[in-house]
Amino acid sequence: MIKLINQSIRQTILWSVVAGVLYPVVMTIFAQVAFHNQANGSLVEKDGKIIGSALLAQQFQGTNYFWPRPSACSYGTGPSGIAASSGSNLGPTSGSLYTNVQNNIAAFISGNNLPTNTVVPADMVFASASGLDPHISPEAARLQISRVAASRGMSEDKIKALVDQFTEPPQWGFLGQARVNVLLLNVALDRAQAGTKKAETGAPSKG
Amino acid sequence: MTTIEIIQIVLFFGLGIALTPPVGRFMYKVYTGEKTFLHPIFHPIEKVIYRLTGIDPNEEMTWLKYFWAVLMFATVGFVVDMAIFMTQQWLPLNPQKLPNCSWHLAFMQAWSFTCNADWQSYAGETTMSYFSQIFAIMVHQFLSGASGLAVLVAVGRALKRASVKSIGNFWADLTRGMLYFVMPLCVLWTIPLAWQGVPQTFKPYQTAQLMEPYTTQVQATDAKGNNVTTNIQLVLQAPKLDAKGQPVMTNGVAAMVDVPQVDAKGAPIMTNVPVMVDAKVETQPIPLGGVACFEAIKQLFTNGGGWYNVNSAHPFENPTPLTNFLELLAIIVVPMAQVYMFGLLVGNKKHAWTLFSVMLALFFLSFAGAWYFESQPNPVTGNALANMEGKEQRIGVMNSVLWGTSCTAIDNGSVNSMHDSYMPLAGMMPLWNILVGEMLFGGIGCGMYCMLFHVIITVFIAGLMIGRTPEYLGKKLDAWVATWAVIGVLIPNAACLLPTALAVEIPQGLSSMANNGPHGLTEVLYCFGEAANNNGSAFAGLNANTPFYNIGAGIVIWIGRFIPIISILAIVGRLASKKTVEASSGTLPTHGWTFGLTLAGVICIVAALTFFPALCLGPIVEHGLMLAGRMF
Numbered sequence: 001m002i003k004l005i006n007q008s009i010r011q012t013i014l015w016s017v018v019a020g021v022l023y024p025v026v027m028t029i030f031a032q033v034a035f036h037n038q039a040n041g042s043l044v045e046k047d048g049k050i051i052g053s054a055l056l057a058q059q060f061q062g063t064n065y066f067w068p069r070p071s072a073c074s075y076g077t078g079p080s081g082i083a084a085s086s087g088s089n090l091g092p093t094s095g096s097l098y099t100n101v102q103n104n105i106a107a108f109i110s111g112n113n114l115p116t117n118t119v120v121p122a123d124m125v126f127a128s129a130s131g132l133d134p135h136i137s138p139e140a141a142r143l144q145i146s147r148v149a150a151s152r153g154m155s156e157d158k159i160k161a162l163v164d165q166f167t168e169p170p171q172w173g174f175l176g177q178a179r180v181n182v183l184l185l186n187v188a189l190d191r192a193q194a195g196t197k198k199a200e201t202g203a204p205s206k207g
Numbered sequence: 208m209t210t211i212e213i214i215q216i217v218l219f220f221g222l223g224i225a226l227t228p229p230v231g232r233f234m235y236k237v238y239t240g241e242k243t244f245l246h247p248i249f250h251p252i253e254k255v256i257y258r259l260t261g262i263d264p265n266e267e268m269t270w271l272k273y274f275w276a277v278l279m280f281a282t283v284g285f286v287v288d289m290a291i292f293m294t295q296q297w298l299p300l301n302p303q304k305l306p307n308c309s310w311h312l313a314f315m316q317a318w319s320f321t322c323n324a325d326w327q328s329y330a331g332e333t334t335m336s337y338f339s340q341i342f343a344i345m346v347h348q349f350l351s352g353a354s355g356l357a358v359l360v361a362v363g364r365a366l367k368r369a370s371v372k373s374i375g376n377f378w379a380d381l382t383r384g385m386l387y388f389v390m391p392l393c394v395l396w397t398i399p400l401a402w403q404g405v406p407q408t409f410k411p412y413q414t415a416q417l418m419e420p421y422t423t424q425v426q427a428t429d430a431k432g433n434n435v436t437t438n439i440q441l442v443l444q445a446p447k448l449d450a451k452g453q454p455v456m457t458n459g460v461a462a463m464v465d466v467p468q469v470d471a472k473g474a475p476i477m478t479n480v481p482v483m484v485d486a487k488v489e490t491q492p493i494p495l496g497g498v499a500c501f502e503a504i505k506q507l508f509t510n511g512g513g514w515y516n517v518n519s520a521h522p523f524e525n526p527t528p529l530t531n532f533l534e535l536l537a538i539i540v541v542p543m544a545q546v547y548m549f550g551l552l553v554g555n556k557k558h559a560w561t562l563f564s565v566m567l568a569l570f571f572l573s574f575a576g577a578w579y580f581e582s583q584p585n586p587v588t589g590n591a592l593a594n595m596e597g598k599e600q601r602i603g604v605m606n607s608v609l610w611g612t613s614c615t616a617i618d619n620g621s622v623n624s625m626h627d628s629y630m631p632l633a634g635m636m637p638l639w640n641i642l643v644g645e646m647l648f649g650g651i652g653c654g655m656y657c658m659l660f661h662v663i664i665t666v667f668i669a670g671l672m673i674g675r676t677p678e679y680l681g682k683k684l685d686a687w688v689a690t691w692a693v694i695g696v697l698i699p700n701a702a703c704l705l706p707t708a709l710a711v712e713i714p715q716g717l718s719s720m721a722n723n724g725p726h727g728l729t730e731v732l733y734c735f736g737e738a739a740n741n742n743g744s745a746f747a748g749l750n751a752n753t754p755f756y757n758i759g760a761g762i763v764i765w766i767g768r769f770i771p772i773i774s775i776l777a778i779v780g781r782l783a784s785k786k787t788v789e790a791s792s793g794t795l796p797t798h799g800w801t802f803g804l805t806l807a808g809v810i811c812i813v814a815a816l817t818f819f820p821a822l823c824l825g826p827i828v829e830h831g832l833m834l835a836g837r838m839f
Contacts, residue, residue, distance in 0.1 A: 001275070004279045005279055005283070007260055007261055007378060008283040010260035011262075011382075012280070012283050012284060012350070014256060014260055015349065015350055015385060018385075019345065019346045019349045019390065019504075023393070023500060024341055024345070024409075024497045024501075026394075027397050027401070027497070027499065027500040028407050028408060028409065028500070030398070031401040031499060032407070034402070035401050035402050035407075038401060038405070039407040040406065040410070040495070041408075041413060041523070042406075042526075043413060043415075044415075050415045051416055051417075051418055052491060052493075053413075053523075054404075055404055055526050056491070056493065056522055056523075058417055058418060058419070058491055059419065059421055060418070060419050061419065062419055065419065069600065074423070075491065076491060076492065076494075079423055080425075081490075081492055082412070084330030084331075084332055084516040085330070085515050085516045085517040085520075085521050086517060086747075087520070087596075088596065088625075088628065089597065089625055089628060089721050089747050089748030090628060090722065091627060091628060091726035091729075091748070092585050092587060092588075092596075092629070092630050092631060092833055093725075093833050093837060094723075094726070095838040097587075097596065097628075097838075098588055098589075098838055099461060101590070102456075102461050105590075122593045122595040123595050123600050125592055126594070126595040126598070127596060127597070128595075128597075128599055129597045129607075130515075130517040130522060131517070133522065133599045133600055133601075134522055135599075135600040135601050170211055171528040172529070173211075174214045174215060175211075175215065175527075175528035175531070175532055176528020176529075176603060176606065177601060177602070179600045183418075186418065
């Protein structure tokens with residue numbers, strides 16, 4: 001028995017070194033070299049500041065931005081710093097789920113000035129699993145176009161082109177679902193508008 | 208049901224089945240010490256490891272000694288884990304300055320990871336330091352998986368032997384498995400995950416400046432840091448009802464009315480409420496870590512304990528549909544291959560393919576059932592939308608359900624959607640997979656040897672029906688074998704049901720439920736069901752980070768791990784010491800349709816007899832109430 005304990009301890013130490021030090025260190029070096037951006041969290045920068053990760057949703061409520069899916073964890077933020085990723089975990093017969101669903105539908109319809117009989121896409125009605133789902137369905141993005149266009153004073157065609165540009169089809173044509181990355185789309189929106197303004201102010205004035 | 212979905216399902220099952228023979232044969236070669244293409248590099252290392260850890264790989268162990276080795280190894284792991292969890296704030300690699308875990312959380316998690324259960328009652332990104340994630344969790348995901356596989360190898364080897372008392376050497380099985388199989392496979396899987404966006408760094412969490420800062424409310428604190436409260440009358444909101452008792456809707460929203468609460472005498476009920484003040488939120492933390500290398504071992508060796516709270520639903524653990532597919536494939540590839548390896552070890556491939564087919568059929572049925580029920584509209588929320596509550600857009604309903612049933616049929620326990628928000632009968636399918644004993648391929652090693660209990664019971668019952676001495680793989684089965692087989696099945700089942708019954712009787716159990724009505728019972732049953740069967744998924748609404756659930760689940764996990772191991776080792780130890788008898792015309796074949804169907808029947812009847820009442824009170828009654836539009 002003493003021998004077994006001795007062997008157990010020595011095996012535990014040995015594998016802690018192999019699987020706990022060697023393996024992660026080698027994989028980290030490999031990932032940092034080969035896939036530097038992904039390995040560090042796919043960060044999105046603007047003017048040298050980190051403004052988010054391409055893989056994590058952020059809260060957008062302003063009329064000039066596209067809105068992400070409802071989150072049960074405030075998109076991982078909170079006054080105390082971090083909030084753990086989380087779904088709502090509400091069951092199908094939950095009264096709270098019923099209330100949330102009705103509120104989300106109403107908020108989306110009134111916020112986007114849609115006809116009251118609009119079928120709101122399921123992804124905007126139900127909270128995501130992680131609370132950080134960076135994507136919405138292409139349908140949910142399309143329904144927001146005219147509101148964003150009106151709020152920014154940009155043409156709907158221009159914004160529709162951007163939405164199309166950021167719509168990812170199922171990966172390799174057959175994996176997963178079509179989706180639009182909200183944060184990247186919103187960053188592109190800001191850039192497009194800034195570009196337009198620059199072009200307008202930079203244009204020679206007539207008369 | 209779209210074409211894309213069918214393609215993904217066919218590809219998933221097809222690739223799993225196609226990989227079974229080559230991977231299974233490779234495992235067989237590794238464990239029997241035959242030469243593989245990795246031999247030139249790893250054979251010298253293997254010898255060094257034996258020398259460093261004081262092991263003679265040729266020393267044979269009896270079944271009891273083998274069991275002690277497995278148990279001792281896990282116990283040492285448990286002690287190390289518990290120590291790390293309870294001291295992590297003083298240990299290195301803790302850039303977020305996360306505090307020590309409570310003793311009951313440490314107790315539960317230490318058993319959870321050393322028993323390959325990986326049930327988690329904490330949120331990874333806000334609880335565990337990098338040091339804990341790597342040394343206490345990831346290392347033991349490797350070791351618990353390799354231990355389970357070692358037990359299965361010993362079982363297969365012993366069944367092939369005759370008239371000997373020994374069943375092999377645990378340390379040699381463990382070392383060979385880790386070195387030639389587990390580690391290389393994890394390296395192979397890490398690469399595409401890192402490519403697709405799973406972080407792999409040990410830098411501190413990043414902080415992003417929100418593009419749209421927002422204001423929220425927090426409780427005011429006084430100068431001493433105490434919360435400030437004020438005493439007011441309790442007012443509750445309730446849906447406004449019309450004369451018929453139906454909720455009044457305005458603009459599609461249930462109208463709410465304030466109802467000031469009064470007690471029986473008409474006096475207002477007073478309550479202390481916190482004083483709230485505005486707080487501006489301008490940043491979003493971006494939790495990082497060595498997630499890619501962690502993810503590989505978590506998915507491949509039926510661990511399932513995630514780096515983040517929501518496991519593989521988190522965009523960092525599972526960023527694209529491709530990673531979703533690869534992680535799904537990782538769930539099934541080794542568990543499927545282990546059946547083939549078992550067939551090679553006992554020298555009866557026909558028997559292995561029969562078991563394989565039974566497992567596959569029952570697994571597929573559970574998936575099909577869950578997908579069907581999850582696609583039905585929910586009359587309570589009153590719209591015909593797909594149930595995207597607790598699901599991710601890139602993954603969708605079909606892949607969520609496929610994962611949900613895979614990770615429970617296969618004892619993996621990772622999730623990519625919130626099972627708690629499934630439709631009642633769709634949520635029952637993962638629960639059913641857990642309750643039948645997680646052996647529809649099952650966990651690494653443990654799924655296969657739990658299946659053997661049922662095989663032995665089937666052989667016994669069939670033998671009794673036709674009046675012959677039951678034989679399995681050329682060995683006559685006796686009362687010792689039957690007794691241990693029944694122990695191996697019944698004790699984990701009892702360890703699931705009894706704590707569930709206790710939890711719904713006492714306030715410590717009831718107060719953790721997130722949902723009311725029958726759904727609450729399902730949450731608790733799911734909790735102890737997965738603890739008893741060493742799964743790690745959850746109806747995550749249940750707040751399990753309480754002394755009651757942590758201690759209870761920790762003990763149940765221990766029972767669910769080691770009672771089956773001692774039972775199967777006792778059985779094969781007995782069988783190895785017996786003479787092999789040649790199959791005669793009177794021998795009941797353990798392959799083919801007759802045996803397969805009987806086995807499937809035994810599996811379903813054992814589980815149904817044990818759990819049908821509990822399932823009726825949970826998901827089944829909830830389904831009925833949901834159809835009637837009842838909410839809680």
